[in-house]
Amino acid sequence: xxxxxxxxxxxxxxxxxxxxxxxxxxxxxxxxxxxxxxxxxxxxxxxxxxxxxxxxxxxxxxxxxxxxxxxxxxxxxxxxxxxxxxxxxxxxxxxxxxxxxxxxxxxxxxxxxxxxxxxxxxxxxxxxxxxxxxxxxxxxxxxxxxxxxxxxxxxxxxxxxxxxxxxxxxxxxxxxxxxxxxxxxxxxxxxxxxxxxxxxxxxxxxxxxxxxxxxxxxxx
Amino acid sequence: xxxxxxxxxxxxxxxxxxxxxxxxxxxxxxxxxxxxxxxxxxxxxxxxxxxxxxxxxxxxxxxxxxxxxxxxxxxxxxxxxxxxxxxxxxxxxxxxxxxxxxxxxxxxxxxxxxxxxxxxxxxxxxxxxxxxxxxxxxxxxxxxxxxxxxxxxxxxxxxxxxxxxxxxxxxxxxxxxxxxxxxxxxxxxxxxxxxxxxxxxxxxxxxxxxxxxxxxxxxxxxxxxxxxxxxxxxxxxxxxxxxxxxxxxxxxx
Ligand SMILES: Nc1ncnc2c1ncn2[C@@H]1O[C@H](COP(=O)(O)OP(=O)(O)OP(=O)(O)O)[C@@H](O)[C@H]1O
Ligand SMILES: [Mg+2]
Numbered sequence: 090x091x092x093x094x095x096x097x098x099x100x101x102x103x104x105x106x107x108x109x110x111x112x113x114x115x116x117x118x119x120x121x122x123x124x125x126x127x128x129x130x131x132x133x134x135x136x137x138x139x140x141x142x143x144x145x146x147x148x149x150x151x152x153x154x155x156x157x158x159x160x161x162x163x164x165x166x167x168x169x170x171x172x173x174x175x176x177x178x179x180x181x182x183x184x185x186x187x188x189x190x191x192x193x194x195x196x197x198x199x200x201x202x203x204x205x206x207x208x209x210x211x212x213x214x215x216x217x218x219x220x221x222x223x224x225x226x227x228x229x230x231x232x233x234x235x236x237x238x239x240x241x242x243x244x245x246x247x248x249x250x251x252x253x254x255x256x257x258x259x260x261x262x263x264x265x266x267x268x269x270x271x272x273x274x275x276x277x278x279x280x281x282x283x284x285x286x287x288x289x290x291x292x293x294x295x296x297x298x299x300x301x302x303x304x305x306x307x308x309x
Numbered sequence: 310x311x312x313x314x315x316x317x318x319x320x321x322x323x324x325x326x327x328x329x330x331x332x333x334x335x336x337x338x339x340x341x342x343x344x345x346x347x348x349x350x351x352x353x354x355x356x357x358x359x360x361x362x363x364x365x366x367x368x369x370x371x372x373x374x375x376x377x378x379x380x381x382x383x384x385x386x387x388x389x390x391x392x393x394x395x396x397x398x399x400x401x402x403x404x405x406x407x408x409x410x411x412x413x414x415x416x417x418x419x420x421x422x423x424x425x426x427x428x429x430x431x432x433x434x435x436x437x438x439x440x441x442x443x444x445x446x447x448x449x450x451x452x453x454x455x456x457x458x459x460x461x462x463x464x465x466x467x468x469x470x471x472x473x474x475x476x477x478x479x480x481x482x483x484x485x486x487x488x489x490x491x492x493x494x495x496x497x498x499x500x501x502x503x504x505x506x507x508x509x510x511x512x513x514x515x516x517x518x519x520x521x522x523x524x525x526x527x528x529x530x531x532x533x534x535x536x537x538x539x540x541x542x543x544x545x546x547x548x549x550x551x552x553x554x555x556x557x558x559x560x561x562x
Contacts, residue, residue: 210406210465213367214420214472215395217388224419228410306410307454 096271097280100263107263108284114180114259115246115292121185122245126192126238127227130200133193134222144193151190157251159183164255180249180257188245195241199234200226232304239296246292247285260284317345319378320476320507321366326375328361328531335361336372337531343476348502349509350518350539353528354554359511362528363478366509367398380475396424399469403481405461407453413440413464414449417471425472432471439467443497459490463497476507483514513558519543527551 097104129148132140151159160183167174174182203226211221231238253262260281268277321343328336335358343349351359364370365377368384368391377384382393408416417436421427427435440446443463445456453461462482469477479498483491495517502508502521512518518525518539525542527535529550535542546552 204404204406206402206404206406207408209369210400210402210408211420212369213395213398213400214468215392215424216420220423224423225408229408232410304410306452308409 094276096273097276100267103263107260110259111249114249117181118184118188118245119242122188122192125189126196129193130196148190148193151187156187156248176255176257180252184245191241195234195237199230202233203230235300243289243292320345320380322378324376326372328372335531345507346505347507347523348521350522350525351511357528358531359528360480363509367395367400397475399472399474400478401465401469401482403485405465407461407465409453412450412452417468421471436471439470443467458486459493462494466497479510481511
């Protein structure tokens, strides 16, 4: 068997737009996951029974079921409720909800690692609980868990490949199409592997750069 | 001294305060009146309830019975009363509790802007004034982690002062400090006392107590056991427990 990468090379415009699709899913999914993560922890901290229960239930359901099933569920369940979303939006929603559940767990750990003295100092100065969370606890908490959050977001980036199952436009779906047209399976998936590796490395680098800017104060 | 004990308006009043942590009785029928301008030193063995007592005053702990009135505001569970009290009472902690992600100046302006609704310019002007007063004005742009413990504690004092409180609570402000930094913080507190600040200080710094306290209050097992002017308290403690405590303190110093 001879290897022929020319068919893959010739498809570079399609691959490039696939990469764009993947990056769009990953970046939007991370943003949504981040919002869900912070809001979820804020709700848990408010210690109201029913909202806290709902957040905990959400986290447990997401963390104990496969992503593939989750994305199919959203894809096929929402239309039953009369909501029609295109595959890309559905994929972002699924990635955001899934990543958000993990983000809640991680960020909660960070919040718990912040000494109670910080909260007490804020309260003693007359700030309210919400302000204390937003202005005093949140940033040091995020700094403490930023490495774990980053790994989770790398995982989210790789999980975008599963979104091909609902025909969202991203790199893996492009690859599958090229494979179907050329029958060059090895060349296609070897190339995808390399491209995903590069995407991961770039994501890691970008996240590190963001972390460095956002948390640029010295620790003790 | 006479005058500050008798004359000033009642700033802090605790009447028959009972505090429980679950089944543990932490404050037992505590009565305490602090008048405006008075300086109280609170001491006693570990676990006697000193921190609990002062933390009740700004509602960091809730009480189960009795009442606390601070500057005319009766503390109950209404957020309004709690807000009013916290606006007028500053607190300094053993562990400084500066906000690590904010510069010294930002630490000092956060609450004045949020709670007192000062403009940034006004809050910064106030902050710089108090930072100068605790002799740390030239470090305003640094982060807490870049300062020594003594400097951090002085910033914490300035941060509390920026709210222009009517009274200050100190919970062992020098206990976490290296010995060579204790003096700079005590000097700052002595300065405050001289300027007439109403203060309750939990501390075992007996030199400080002798120098500035109007009254020394000795606690044991959740009760106020003895309450006296520093001279009497140190020279002629009335209770066996105070004597034992003083003996131990002096042995350590
Ligand atoms: N959150 C809490 N839950 C349960 N028990 C507590 C709590 N906080 C304090 N206590 C208990 O209440 C008692 C009084 O504690 P407190 O911290 O007021 O003592 P203290 O006089 O300040 O002691 P120290 O000199 O060690 O600071 C202690 O026996 C302590 O174990
Ligand atoms: Mg204490």
